[in-house]
Amino acid sequence: MLLLDQTKRMILRLEEGKLFQTHKGMIQHDDLIGIPWGSEILSHLGITFTIVDPSLRDVLLEIRRKTQIIFPKDIGYILLRLSVAPGKRVVEAGTGSGALTTAFAWMVGTTGKVISYERREDMLALAKENLNLIGLADRVEFHLADIYEGIEEEDVDAFFLDLPFPQKYLGTVKNTLVNGGVLGCILPTTNQVSELLLALENHGFGIIEVAEIILRFYKPVPARLRPTDRMVSHTGYLVFARSIVVPELPSS
């Protein structure tokens, strides 16, 4: 697996005898096998490509998708807020194309586990395929299920919901999270954020944070440093909350 880059990123899985074709020219896979990372190579049209090991960010951006994926700028902050780390167990719903699943699997290592729920069979198949391609599928338990009725996991440290009506699943999340555990959600509209906030207060969640992360690129020209002309304005609002122990009222 490798990456060729010249304004565009392309992730390749090398196979002997195969031909890589792009509008910038052709390259024989055989010419790429065995050359060191960081090498530059010319296509038959004379365009320079650089070969590097894809970073996690590259992998996330190049994932095959049927739906909007969660962007690296958001995933980085989600990892910190959910304290994902080697050995951790993390639950997510829905799986989608598997971008966040990939980042979670990357970070929990061989000793951790990602438990991922998805209701759509085609999406789950795509996510499995993506995780297989990246080589991280064995760190993920995929479930074709709606989490509304509850799930079997317990005492989980972190739960992420990438679903349009997260408030419907707060009961399940509450039963699954350890006391004080972290819930994360991503939502595209302000209306959804308001509805979720209202439900959080009524379902035993506290220490709530709503945030958006804006990533702005600059043209890397030393003598003419300036932001790019256009940028992504919005991917989603991030909402984080903690499961709070609500004291039982004494019976009179």
Add this chain to the structure above:
Amino acid sequence: MLLLDQTKRMILRLEEGKLFQTHKGMIQHDDLIGIPWGSEILSHLGITFTIVDPSLRDVLLEIRRKTQIIFPKDIGYILLRLSVAPGKRVVEAGTGSGALTTAFAWMVGTTGKVISYERREDMLALAKENLNLIGLADRVEFHLADIYEGIEEEDVDAFFLDLPFPQKYLGTVKNTLVNGGVLGCILPTTNQVSELLLALENHGFGIIEVAEIILRFYKPVPARLRPTDRMVSHTGYLVFARSIVVPELPSS
């Protein structure tokens, strides 16, 4: 170690018989020992505190510091760009108060290693103390040294420079990184970015990215959703580049 939160975050290390004092009232450590995460407790002034396990974000924000630390919003993206993961070896200079060191150590797990260089003895002592407190010091090799003369590590996957003149150290970075490896830098001013960009081109680095990450919080009030009044405008510009194999010119 635990966190009490009510608008402010405070990280405590519990000790029998000790008293936690704040302008919002006092709490006996003994009253906190053994109660479940997510519990609410009242100070002697009747103010509610919630006790939760600190997330990586909380730990980073509460780290003791003598210098400006790198913020979680930036650290999340740095982790993805440097592909930090369980088992990886990462080098950084300078250590500073150890915030980024903490995040790296958190993510590389027990099988990885963070190699951290710092020239100031007082800063290195503080960073060690911080990593010890968090319990991650055994994942870090601390060096009191200037990396200008070169370091002994080789074939490292990722190198991060948090120094005012990163261009001075590109030779060292080049010799330390594996071919195609990732360099990351954070710089507060545009002038520094321009100078670094100029040097990168001349030291065999390519696939350069300059970015800034802006984190905007919202007041979590369902019926009155809106951003906070004020926000952090700037922490630093992030610069990433790859070590490129420059073909040797044939001798005539």
Add this chain to the structure above:
Amino acid sequence: MLLLDQTKRMILRLEEGKLFQTHKGMIQHDDLIGIPWGSEILSHLGITFTIVDPSLRDVLLEIRRKTQIIFPKDIGYILLRLSVAPGKRVVEAGTGSGALTTAFAWMVGTTGKVISYERREDMLALAKENLNLIGLADRVEFHLADIYEGIEEEDVDAFFLDLPFPQKYLGTVKNTLVNGGVLGCILPTTNQVSELLLALENHGFGIIEVAEIILRFYKPVPARLRPTDRMVSHTGYLVFARSIVVPELPSS
């Protein structure tokens, strides 16, 4: 009237024999009378002040206020969207402290007119006082009234609502605006924007725009150029719409 500036702006109305006092020292008004704009003068503590003619931006920021004023960054864009210009008639409600009123009066000149409605007597008195101080009161017709029952103006080009429930007044606005005329509103929360948008569609308004304007300052240091550390994150969402001619349905 003049401005002294040294990190802070202060607008003075000069009076013979008076003393200007600040924690940075005292200056005699008599020493300021007659000296040219742009001069530097020392307080008795040796602090330098620069005397300049206040710009419209300075005037707006220094206006006496009991409520949050609309910020210059927003006012500039409002002026363009409402096509305020010499000779134009503009209606606004509510007046508030009179910041937007000032900008409108400034731009319509002696041949135009600002008609400003406010329900609170104390606010209207403050706005009148502010406009008098700036010398623009004769360009404004102040009304102590709730516009809900309708107003007498007709065929107005532009109408601005700075009220918490602008949707309540769309009937009045519709009757007051010329066909195709522009309505502008500013609202702090997303919930208010959603409610207004819903009402606009039902009250014969179209060509709707929702925007926010973010102003980011840089430290003006040539060798260390960078944004300020903190900034204003949010003042309000701007909503603009046009009064649309809705064809009458033929009676059967």
Add this chain to the structure above:
Amino acid sequence: MLLLDQTKRMILRLEEGKLFQTHKGMIQHDDLIGIPWGSEILSHLGITFTIVDPSLRDVLLEIRRKTQIIFPKDIGYILLRLSVAPGKRVVEAGTGSGALTTAFAWMVGTTGKVISYERREDMLALAKENLNLIGLADRVEFHLADIYEGIEEEDVDAFFLDLPFPQKYLGTVKNTLVNGGVLGCILPTTNQVSELLLALENHGFGIIEVAEIILRFYKPVPARLRPTDRMVSHTGYLVFARSIVVPELPSS
């Protein structure tokens, strides 16, 4: 002159017998003549167009251009910072396509004057044509000249430079501005800002401000309120300064 809008803006100058053609269908100019602003009309393909009087913002965005124009978001703030108002005299260089010229002419009214300098004959011709079309050409004095050698105007309140090396012209600006007068500049790169800041300090300018204005649009859907997917990231940095009276040193 009128505007038809349905996601796109189009400014028309009506002529009897003419046909308006777009990929959304055709409309006869004759069908548009005499109908009220705010009316909706169908193209022959059944697409709805709304006819409104163009706002200043609309005019600025639809101006014919050979170069990048200054955007409305920036122009609004420039107007406030330069205190442009009915009756004022404002100088600018270079004219470019005439967008800022248009806004200045709009605001100074029939009693004010815009003096605009441009070195390129083709640009000046285009700007004149644009101002003529809008009907504001008589408020502008166009000069085909380089301002480096100085200009004849004196005691001007405000001067705007839209040129790549504004520092070259600070002598001319200083001689033209009234004491305390305002200089405004727009520059695309950080390097240019640094160079200008350095020169300002050495040419008798003070009270310096560097800012950027970011305009973010939202999709106007009441039940799904959210920012647009993409936005303009950067147009230029705005720099403002005041001409300061520098005391002459006494000769010994």
